[in-house]
Amino acid sequence: MAQSTTNKAAASAHAANLPDIYRRLSADDLREALRKMHLIRRFEESAEESYMRGLIHGTMHLSIGQEASAVGICMPLSDADYITSTHRGHGHCIGKGAEVKKMLAEFFGKEDGYCRGRGGSMHIADVSKGNLGANGIVGGGIPIAVGAALSMKKQGKDSVVVSFFGDGANNEGAFHEALNMAAVWKLPVVFVCENNGYGMSTSTKRSTAVPNIADRASAYAMPGVIVDGNNFAEVAAASFEACDRARRGEGPTLIESKTYRIRGHSRSDRNRYRTKEEIESWQARDPIGIFEKELTDLGLITPEEIEKVRAEVEVEIAEGLEFAKASPSPSPSDVTRYVYTD
Amino acid sequence: MDANVRELSYAQAIQEAMAIAMEQDERVFLMGEDIGVYGGAFQVTGDLVHRFGEDRVMDTPISELGGAGVAVGAALTGMRPIFEFQFSDFATLAMEQIVNQAAKIRYMLGGNVSVPLVMRFPAGSGTGAAAQHSQSLEAWLAHVPGLKVVQPSTPHDAKGLLLAAVADPDPVMIFEHKLLYKMKGPVPEGYYTVPIGKAETRRQGRDLTIVATAIMVHKSLDAAAQLAEEGIDVEVIDLRSLRPMDTPAIIESVKKTSRLLCVYEGVKTLGIGAEVSAAIAESEAFDYLDAPVMRLGGAESPLPYNPDLEKAAVPQVPDIVAAARKLVRKEA
Incomplete structure (x- = not known):
């Protein structure tokens, strides 16, 4: 999403109270960010519902509760910038500009899906928008992001690469190897750890020796930044700063976005490792609600406009579901197609 | 040259x-x-x-x-x-x-x-x-x-x-x-390519096909020279590419020689030899076989340090010569 240099939100609002980030973003940018957050929420809910109704198979990893993190981080990015994503990647995909109908078609395993039904939930990627793909391997995308950043530097491009991963990935060797190389070579990459508290069932307290994952940045001589992952403005501000730094050639940043996944790890999760009270306490800090309240309080959006955004999203999801259902399935005779380049 | x-x-x-x-x-x-x-x-x-x-x-x-x-x-x-x-x-x-x-x-x-x-x-x-x-x-x-x-x-x-x-x-x-x-x-000099997926026949022969890879190609050629003195005429195919594998080249050769020995350095079981053997077993060349298919591969052990053990862990020229004699003359 490109920032606009005109129509600054600040011009129409209480300039003195505005967080700095809202001076950098136009009212249109903010409305689009809110739309994407709703779109992620409704995408996840629709995916879940389609699964319950037996319309799709396999498993899925929902990012309900993490919408501000996905959208906030993608704010400074254009189509020329790259991301690598995770098994919990639907939000990143939408944040980076993917079309919901092609994502749903992929979910349904159809030919019109982003990966022609070969990838599914865990491998949705819209390469045309710079999304190098979700990844089924924890930490798998982190070195790939560093490679893409090396590639941009070698080609003399201004692009940055954002690597999303979860708290679980910060204990994989790939994380440490990748951060080290990115720092040694001063590459334009932003590492974004979405710390949602649990790697499947194992809490960060039980799995991670440092209290904050951002603390690990110091081992790789890069800034480590902690943000409230449920606060869009905080996330976006940190992302702009890290991307600016990367574009200036000053190297990587590690952002720890502290958030929470409201749903279980995947379909098989029975929530035995956390309490109902804990989940409810985070539901009370819903990132969409927080963002809407802030925008309304600052006079940047009206309740009527919010309703309009929600209605638009409902239509997009409904049309997307119809598109996905109507799309043809791949032919079984094509099972080995796309293994190699023709 | x-x-x-x-x-x-x-x-x-x-x-x-x-x-x-x-x-x-x-x-x-x-x-x-x-x-x-x-x-x-x-x-x-x-x-x-x-x-x-x-x-x-x-x-x-x-x-x-x-x-x-x-x-x-x-x-x-x-x-x-x-x-x-x-x-x-x-x-x-x-x-x-x-x-x-x-x-x-x-x-x-x-x-x-x-x-x-x-x-x-x-x-x-x-x-x-x-x-x-x-x-x-x-x-x-x-x-x-x-x-x-x-x-x-x-x-x-x-x-x-x-x-x-x-x-x-x-x-x-x-x-x-x-x-x-x-x-x-x-x-x-200069630019040229060797196609991926194409085997190369290093020696023409009538009595036995040896399919070999990497250094085993050279050991097989040495063995073939020795065997020629005994009147055993060996064809040596350098596989060059494992995936994709040039199975037509193997099949054509075995149809001519009716015997197959596969020589490779990786561990013998569940390796290249199994795939080469299966290529014959699943093809029309199976009907041409006059002897069982044979594999010579690495030992079922980690590679040892001691030089004599290290040599014993992978096929050597005498092993190939002995295997070829067994296949062609049905020697024990």
């Missing part, structure tokens, strides 16, 4: 191929451990860093997994990396990126991207480096759809297959036998 053909070592031929690839295409660059001023553990990159600079001959930290991932990411976004593993054994540290990422990304993304990545693996025993520096793991990677796997046996093919690999849009894994690095042979 043609005027433009020189004697080069296998290592020099690979180095020349990499230099040509970098001269022709600015997207090509080299990554690996100690490939810069050190010149690579086997001096394959040699002085290339002085010619092309540190940006194109990049030393990496000792981070095989991360390094392989960086190569995958660079290949996905417009570059053509050639990644050197210091020893093929260290690929075990990077299997995640090779098997889950490089091999599958194109398929998982519905054909929307390619991963034009070349990886080089110094492989094989005979250097006294023992169990963790001597393995032949090529069959592991050849088991993975999405990868191409080649094993050049001559300086000519080492250069031509590398240039073919760089031109290929998909990930190509090149297994180079360490004992071949110093072997010399005729190598044409």
